[in-house]
Amino acid sequence: MTLNVDAIVIGGGIHGCSTALHLCLAGLKPLLIEKDYAGRHASGVNAGGVRQLARHIPEIPLSIRSMGIWEKISDLLDDDCSFESYGQVLVAESEEELAVCRARVAELNALGFTHEELIDAAELRRLVPAVAETCPGGVVSRRDGAANPAQTTTAFRRKAEQLGATVREGVAASNIRHREGLWHVDVGPESFAAPVLVNAAGAWAGKIAADLGEPVPVETVAPMLMITSRVPHFIDPVVILRGRKLSFKQFKNGTVLIGGGHLATPYQDRNETVLDWKSLATSAQTVFELFPVMRSAAIVRAWAGIEAKMKDDIPVFGPSSRHKGLYHQFGFSLHGFQLGPGAGAVMAELIVNGGSQTRISELGIDRFHPITL
Amino acid sequence: MFKRSEQDKRPPVQIFVDGVAVAARQGDTVSAALLASGVDARRSTAVSGAPRLPYCMMGVCFDCLVTIDGVGNRQGCLVPVAEGMRIEIQKGKREIGR
Amino acid sequence: MSVAPKREDYDVVVIGAGPAGLAAAATSAEAGLATLLLDENIGPGGQVFRAISSTPVTDRNQLGTDYWVGADLVQALRAGNAEVIHRATVWSLDRNLDIAVSIGGASAFVKAKRVILATGALERPFPIPGWTLPGVMTAGAAQTMLKSSALVPDGRTVIAGQGPLLWLLAAQILRLGGRIDRILDTTERGNYVAALPHAFAFLTSPYFTKGLSMMREVKAKVQVVSGITELAASGDGQLASVSYVAGGKRETIPADLLLLHQGVVPNVNLAMAAGVEHRWDDLQLCWSPVLDASGSSSVAGIAIAGDGAGIGGANAAVVRGRIAARAAVEALTPAAAAKLPAMATLRSDLAKAERGRVFLDTLFRPAPQFRIPAGDTIVCRCEEVTAKDVLDSVAIGATGPNQLKAYRRTGMGPCQGRLCGLTVTELMAQARGKTPQEIGYYRLRAPVKPITLAELAAVPKSEDDVKAVVRG
Secondary structure, three states, X not given: OEEEOOEEEEOOOHHHHHHHHHHHHOOOOEEEEEOOOOOOOHHHHOOOEEOOOOOOHHHHHHHHHHHHHHOOHHHHHOOOOOOEOOOEEEEEOOHHHHHHHHHHHHHHHHOOOOOOEEEEHHHHHXXXXXXXXXXXXXXXXOOOEEOOHHHXXXXXXXXXXXXXXXXXXXXXXXXXXXXXXXXXEEEOOEEEEEOEEEEOOHHHHHHHHHHOOOOOOEEEEEEEEEEEOOOOOOOOOEEEEOOOOOEEEEOOOOOEEEEOOOEEEEEHHHOEEEOOHHHHXXXXXXXXXXXXXXXXXXXXXEEEOOEEEEOOOOOXXXXXXXXXXXXXXXXXXXXXXXXXXXXXXXXXXXXXXOOOOXXXXXXXXXXXXXXXX | OEEEOOOOOOOEEEEEEXXXXXXXXXXXXXXXXXXXXXXXXXEEOOOOXXXXXXXXXXXXXXXXXXXXXXXXXXXXXXXXXXXXXXXXXXXXXXXXXX | OOOOOOOOEEEEEEEOOOHHHHHHHHHHHHOOOOEEEEOOOOOOOOOOOOOOOOOOOXXXXXXXXXXXXXXXXXXXXXXXXXXXXXXXXXXXXXXOOEEEEEEOOEEEEEEEEEEEEOOOEEEOOOOOOOOOOOOEEEHHHHHHHHHHHOEXXXXXXXXXXXXXXXXXXXHHHHHOOOOOOEEEEOOOHHHHHHHHHHHHHHHOXXXXXXXXXXXXXXXXXXXXXXXXXXXXXXXXXXXXXEEEEEOOEEEEEEOOEEEEEEOEEEOOHHHHHOOOOEXXXXXXXXXXXXXXXXXXXOOOOEEEXXXXXXXOHHHHHHHHHHHHHHHHHHHHOHHHHHHOOOHHHHHHHHHHHHOOHHHHHHHOOOOHHHHOOOOOOEEEOOOOEEHHHHHHHHHOOOOOHHHHHHHHOOOOOOXXXXXXXXHHHHHHHHHHOOOXXXXXXXOOOOOOOOEEHHHHHOOOOOHHHHHHHHHO
C-alpha cells in the first residue's frame, strides 16, 4: 500500500530537516527520509560556523536570509542550538592579502552588501588579541558566529516531527520514480507518494540527480577537523584566513576547533573516512605560527564528515530543469551549514508559492542543464 | 595510602613536586612516586574543579595528568621519574602558552 | 633515550608488548620478517607481566609462577631481531596500515604490510557513587604499583568487586605485607547456579586449583563479605568511607583506599579507530572485534591477538599472538612458516588455554546495578556527566552514544570513552529498550591518545600541502 504525503524530502542533514520543518510551518505534511540518522554526516560533524563572511556572491542573499533565522533560532526550534554570535574574522597575513580584502569589501559594497567590514591591525588585535603581531588587518562580519551542528540538526529534525513531519531514519530511500504526476519512493517495506520530491541527500544527492537525468559536476569530499582539550578562554570570534586553509574557533567549554578544508579520503559506501595526518599537520603548523599561545594545547580528536562539493563551489538549489515537482538542495561545497535554516525557508516558499523574494537565480541546476520543462 | 616494601632495593631518585623535594625510586612512574610520597597530589579537573588522583595507573583514565618539566597534560602513570624532574600538580584547565 | 623507528616500512608491526604482543613479535622475527614492536609502557610485559624485567619484588613466590612466565617471553623476543620501542604511543592506525606513533614527544609515521594489534584489556568501568573520589582506584592500579614499585596499601583498605584478579591481587598485597581491611564480594548469588553447567571444563582447567588455594590464602587473613548488592564511596574531596548492602543490611566502614574490580574488557580504541568491525558480546558484556580463526579483522592486514580480541587471559593471549604472527608469516613469506609450530598445534594449544573461560565469564558476570548506574552517579569521568544527564538527553532525542556527544560531551574528553563507553551503551540500551548492539558505540577517531599541537605541527608535511601553502 502506498501512503500519500504532501512532499518527500530525501536526506536528514540540516537542509533536509530545515525544509521539512518549513514545509510543516506552511501547513504541509512532509516525509523525511534519512538512510542513517539525522546529522550523521556533514551536517552533524562540521565546524558549526555560522558565517556570512567570505561567501560567493550568488549565495549571499540566501546567507543573509538564513542569518535572520539564526538570530531567532530558539523561537523556531525551542532549542538554542548553542548558537553564539561573536562575529567571524578573516585575517590577512600580509599587505598583499589585505589589498585583496579591501577590493572584496569594495565590491560587496557596490552590490549593496554591507555585512563585511574591512578592519586594520588595531581592530584585528582588539577582536583577536592572540593573533600573531605580523598580521596587518582583515575583514569582520560582526553578526556571524557558530553553533553546535549536531544539536542544531537534531533540533530541526525534532521540531519538524513535532509539527507533523513523518520521519524515517535508518533506511535509505530507494526506487525513486515519477508516475502519474506523483513521486514514488520506497523506504524499506514501505512505499510513499507525493507531488513534490526534494533531493537534499548531501554526498548522495549527485547520484539521485544523475539517476533522474540531471547529472552535475559534483564530487564527494570529507573536510577534516580537529579539536583540542579544554584550554582557558582566549578568543571570541571565529577566525578564518585569507591565504591559508584554516578556520579556528574556541567554544565556551574551552575546547578549540581547528578546521579549514584539508580533505580526508571518503569511503562513501562504508560511511567512513581515512584522515590525512600530513595535511592536518599543515593546519597545526598554521595555528602554531598564528597563535603561539596554542602550541602546547592537546589535540584530542580529529574527524571528517562526508559531503558534496560542486566544481564551481556553489550549491544546486531550486527546481529541477527537467521534472515537475522535483527540487534540488545539495552541493553546498563545505559551506552549507549556515545556509540550512534559510534554505529550508526558501525551499518551502518555492514549493508552496512557486517563488521566493530571496534571490537564488544563480544557484539553479539550469546552469548545467537547459530547462526542458 | 601506600608504603614501599622493604625488599625494594632500587636506587633513590630525587624529584621536585611543586618545588618541594620528594624521594622516589629508579623505575617508579611519576604517578607511583607521587602516591608513595604522601604529598597531596590531587589535581583538579578542567570541568568542575573536582579533586582527582590516578585511577587506573595503566594509561587509560587520564586522571593522573600532571605537568612534567614544563609540559602539561602528561600521563604521569606512563612516565618514569628522572633525577631532578620537576612535577607540577594541575589545578583546573591547563594554562597554555606560558 | 627515545629512539624513532629505524625504517619507514616494516613487514609486521605489533602494537603492545603484553603476552600476545611479545609472542607475536618473537614469532614474526623468528620467521625473518622485518618486525617492529611498539609499546606504550616503560618496559615489556603489558599489564599481566608488568615490570617483568625490572620489578623490585625479588621473592619469586610473592608474585607467583604465572607471573614469571613472562620472563621467558621477553627472553624469546630478545633472542630474535625484532625492533622494540617502549614508551611509544601509537595514536593513529588506518585501513592503509599507516601508523602514527609518538616517541619522546615527537611523532613518526611507519607503514606495515601486516599489523597485529595486541592492545590488551582494561578494567571494566565500575561506576558506583563516589568512584571519582581520590582514594578510589582500580585493583589493577594497585597491582601495577605492586609489581613495578613494590608499593602496597598501608591505610585502611577495602577491596570490592569480583573475579580472579581480585583474589590474586589480595594475595599479593598480603604476601608483601600490605593491609586489607575487608573484601566485598559483589558476585551475584544466581551466577553460581548459572555457571554450574560449565563447571566441568573449569575443574579441568589450570585456573581451578590455583584460584581455590588463593581464595583460601586470602580468606584466612581478611574478612570477606559476600553477596554485596549495593556499594558506594563517600568523602569530601577524599575517600572517607565505603558503604555497602549485603543480605539486606547496610554497613558503612571508614576507608582510605577502595580498590574496585569487576573483570576486564577489550581495549578497543585503536582497533575501532582503524575501522575494525566489533560486535556486542552478550556473555562478556563488551565489544569484541569480529575475527577469523587466525585473528584477522574486517580490515585487510590488521589482526588482533590477546585480550583485545575478546577476553581469554594471558595463556590464550600468548597462543593468539603466535597464531596471528604465523598467519602473517604465511601471507608474506610462506616458506618461512615451515619452521614455526604448525597451525593445528597452535589451535589445540588455544583450545586448552581457553578451557574454563565460559565458566569464569558466567560466574563473574557483573551485576546490572554495578554496570548501569542511576541518578547522580558519574558515568563519564572526563566530562563529569551523570547517569541522570544521560537519561535526560535520551528523553529529548539522543538515540545513541554518538548523538549523546552533542548534548553532553560524553566520551569527548581525553580518555575517549574508555571509562564510560560501555556504561553509556548499556545505560542507553536499557533506557530505550534496545540491545547494546542496536545502540552501538562511540565512533572513535585518532588521535586515540592526545598529542600536542606543537608535536603535530612538527610532523613532515605532504608535498601537495606544501605546494598549497605556497600557492595561497
